[in-house]
Amino acid sequence: MTPIILDMDPGIDDAVALSIALTNPELDIKLLTSVAGNVSVDKTTTNLLKLTTFFKQTQVPVARGAAAPLKKAFVDASYIHGVSGMPGYEFPTVTTQALTTDAVSAMAKVLSEAPEPMTIVATGSYTNIALLIQKHPEVISQIKNFVLMGGSLSGGNVSSVAEFNIFTDPDAAAVVFKSGVPIVMIGLDVTLKALLSLETIDAVAGLGEAGNMLHKLMTAYGDSEPGGKPMHDVNTICYLLNPEFYTTKDYWVDVITDGPASGATIADTQNRWSNGKINAKVAVDIDAQAFEKWFIAQIPAMNQYCEG
Ligand code: BDR
Ligand code: CA
DSSP states (O other), X not given: OEEEEEEEOOSHHHHHHHHHHHXXXXXXXXXXXXXXXXXXXXXXXXXXXXXXXXXXXXXXXXXXXXXSOSSSOOOOOHHHHTTTSSTTSOOOOOOOOOOSSOHHHHHHHHHHHOSSOEEEEEOSOSHHHHHHHXXXXXXXXXXXXXXXXXXXXXXXXXXXXXXXXHHHOHHHHHHHHTSSSOEEEEOHHHHTTOEEOHHHHHHHTTSHHHHHHHHHHHHHOOOOBTTBEEOTTHHHHHHHHOGXXXXXXXXXXXXXXXXXXXTOEEEOTTOSSSTTOOOEEEEEEEOHHHHHHHHHHTHHHHHHHHOO
């Protein structure tokens, strides 16, 4: 089993990613942390607890993270993810609570106690992990890599150049990309190809209670491309389990933190300023058919956790 820390802002595609991560036997979630992003941090924290309750995985600790970006004002994406961040399904009452420790302290503790360096997966803005790097430099060597949903080399989804997770907190993203920790950047270059067709989303409704829940969330999800709905965050989990689905290129990536290109991720594809240095493995292509097939195959295992 691969131990991971998952930092998220559920959010519908975050919720789909977490549903897989909580129920896949190859992954061992040591800590779940929330961050403000798609909706407020109060709501993203509650949504993490709703999912650990739904899947009867309440032993997985949840810690509340940053309520706002490092410098910018917080603006949510409830126009895509609904007011709650996980609309359309009536989740069971949450009886557990988040830890009394904040996300950054909880991450530092988990990392310092880990026998080996661990992967941190982030599917929201990187505010928590930037704060971890700034406040706890002693645990940086305990981070194996960051597997990030975010960024783009081919245009944005909130501005012409910026992807939402980076645009929301570009200052945090800049800290993370300069941290020296190896990064896997899974951005819009692939996530806009990793679609679930409307037929697949309909078919999922008949696949047990997990399928019913995911169908309702995905139906309410406001993001859409010709051919289906993009499951951005699910790609982080898919990459961990099936790296062979992805084509990657090694680049130096910088983050633009202000001006009209704020939130853009620029890769030195021509080796003009990075002197051959590399800070990120950037996903540039995906076997989209394999992704969709793999996604559907995850649902029976999910039902074993939530049914009965
Ligand atoms: C990212 O933005 C959020 O709205 C999604 O959850 C995903 O993490 C896609 O740009
Ligand atoms: Ca997200």
